[in-house]
Amino acid sequence: RKEVEQDPGPFNVPEGATVAFNCTYSNSASQSFFWYRQDCRKEPKLLMSVYSSGNEDGRFTAQLNRASQYISLLIRDSKLSDSATYLCVVNRNSGYALNFGKGTSLLVTP
């Protein structure tokens, strides 16, 4: 089983839609969770951290369910500029580095 699993999509949604991405992780001892964003042919960049109580950053909401080892990202009122690949990220067993999921591709259309 892969350490971080995501539905690769693609998700095609119209502008203004709400879209949710899910991710599961295999290591129950994981402590740190993040969503990164990667634009086409660009490097990944941190979108937001994910906290146990859930957290929001503008139109983006991240949730963590430790019991189910499940992380989600909700994007409200999608913009064309949200089109990108969203990478679910969890710390490695060692705690030194991060494991990335395969990514979920989002295309927001006019």
Place this chain on the structure above:
Amino acid sequence: DTGVSQDPRHKITKRGQNVTFRCDPISEHNRLYWYRQTLGQGPEFLTYFQNEAQLEKSRLLSDRFSAERPKGSFSTLEIQRTEQGDSAMYLCASSPGLTPLHFGNGTRLTVT
């Protein structure tokens, strides 16, 4: 520009040749990482340095791969006897802590 710098941007090599890539991290970051990314996949962890110490290596890092970070500044990643399966984007990242990782633009390796 004080971001992470990688060199070269592109490398085309013949199977069996050795290649070396360089990464210059953000100067105040003591953590440095190498990742590899192929089309349609997320970055795969290769190795991690804290200062000059290599503290973790992935099982993906076969004995043909070696990385160094002398003096805790720039890092090099060498691949010996390249194979076609080594073709990928090699990403270097640095960070002050576990996150955020600041990635460079990557070195795209093509093995023919």
